[in-house]
Amino acid sequence: MNWGIELWDQYDNLAAHTHKGIDFLDKYGNFVKERCAIELEYATKLRRLVKNYQPKRKEEDEYQYTPCKAFKQLLQELNDFAGQREVVAENLQSNVVRELHLLAKELREERKQHLNEGAKQMGVLHSSIGSLDRARRAYERAARESERALETFQKADADLNLSRAEVEKQKANMKLRSQACEDAKQEYMDQLRKTNEAQRQHYEQRLPHVFKQLQDLDEKRIKNIKNFMISSVDVERKVFPIIMKCLDGMEQAANSINEKEDTKLVIDRYKSGFVPPEDFQFETATGGDTTDSANTHHHTHNHLTAARGTVSGNKIKKRGGLLSIFSSNKNNMSTDGKEDYSDLPPNQKKKKLQAKVMELSKQVAQEQAAMEGLMKMKGVYETSPALGDPMTVEGQLNECCDKLKKLRAQLNKFEELLAEANSQVGAPPVHTTARTNGQPPPGHTQATSIGSNSESLSRSASESSVSTGTGTGGAGARAAGGSPESGLGGELAAAHHDHANGHDHDPDNDHDNDHESDFDYYYCEPDLQPVGYCKALYAFEGIGSGSTMKMECGERLLVLETDAGDGWTRVRRQLTREEGFVPTTYIATTLYADANAH
8 A cells, every 4th residue: 555656646635644643643642741640640649648647656556456557558558559650650751751752743854854855846747747838839839820821822822913032932931930830849749758757757756755755654653653552551561560569568458457466455455454343242231220221322322423523623633643543544554654663553564564674684685795895805905905905995894884783783673573563463363251340241352443444453452451451461461561462552552551550651751752742742732521421331451651541340431522433432530530542332422412312
């Protein structure tokens, strides 16, 4: 198929067709360019999305769970996916858009050159056809003049009145015109031959050559559009393996989600280490004391509604500082407490101590390695004084040795605390035997209902005090000396021990007297007005100094603050005006408002 043969007379249409073809090439180039912009915009928005959903610093604790870890991994894979979309855009821009622009420019120049060549050949043919037309007209004019000269001679030769000379003149003119006609005829024939030859060359060689160049140009354009489309597909196909890896990574992240593992993490994170309180026991009603009956009724009522709050919000805030270890999980999980973590529940305390022991062990190992290196260096200096003075290492060795001693002392301290915490978490709940005089019945331990999220914490503390009340020497000594079962720090337990032996707690002699405690701060308040009264159902020995208060079974006390949801009620003795907290479940409370309502 050849345009020069098939379309020999379609010069103008072919010129228009090639122009439209190059315009289409530009149109496809603009399409790819806009697609690059869309790919870049898509990648940019994906990256912004990933950035917006990256875990914040305050959310890092939550990202230990498998769905959060999987989501974080998914964000990383999506970020890589966005990077591949950027690669697609960059490769399309460099391999397609730029090449398309250069090709369109080149095809326009070639087309212009070919069209100029065709126009030149058309001019040559038209010029030859014009020469032929002029030669034909000259021949026709010469033939007419030759015919008129012949007619004039014939008339003169037939006219007898004309002289011989006149006849000869007309004869000579006839021959002259006849010769001119022959010459014009010959010139016309020659020009006809030349024009026909030029026309044959034009339509058989010159113009087909121009058309062939235009055809090659158009086929080149079409072929390159095909190649550009394939190249666009290849650009995207090359990133598919990486995109598939990203998608596989997302799927792997999703498959890494483990509900059982997360359940264990929740337990490890929030487990206090205490045990739940025992069941309530049936109490025989006695008709002789209506007050006791009312107290029993209100004791149950108070237990169910213990979380309604205290007298004022101001007291709640300060009370939270008093018994913060019995408050919400947020306080339980705080890492800003005491150095020995004694303000945390047993299980959380154990975890913190384990982490501290591991940290100190690493520090000890590092210091030991550093000291060994310094000792080797000192030995080298001693054997080869030219390398250095051994005394320059002596100061570093002494400093390293002091630091190592301090670290080992700290490590020993926290190892002992960890052993104590392990015994606390692993210790079985202490149960009391049935006894008279109002002690809890068999199977009922003196646990407190704490409410909120740390219900079992004060139970362990109460069990420690129960063990003290039973008269067993070992248990009593542990409770007085800061047993891990108490749930409070050893300092409070030791202070309580001094108070129980008749020694008033002197804050001036307290080793922490530089820091005012929450207990001292609370008791600096003005006396609170009683909101009700209560009767002790069980005996309570108290578990700390300045916070809890000892009470005997059947003792009547004034209620200063009801249970704020932490399992403790603040009470006062009427005679000594001694104040403190007692377990809510150990008392039967009657509020003045409820008494008036009855």
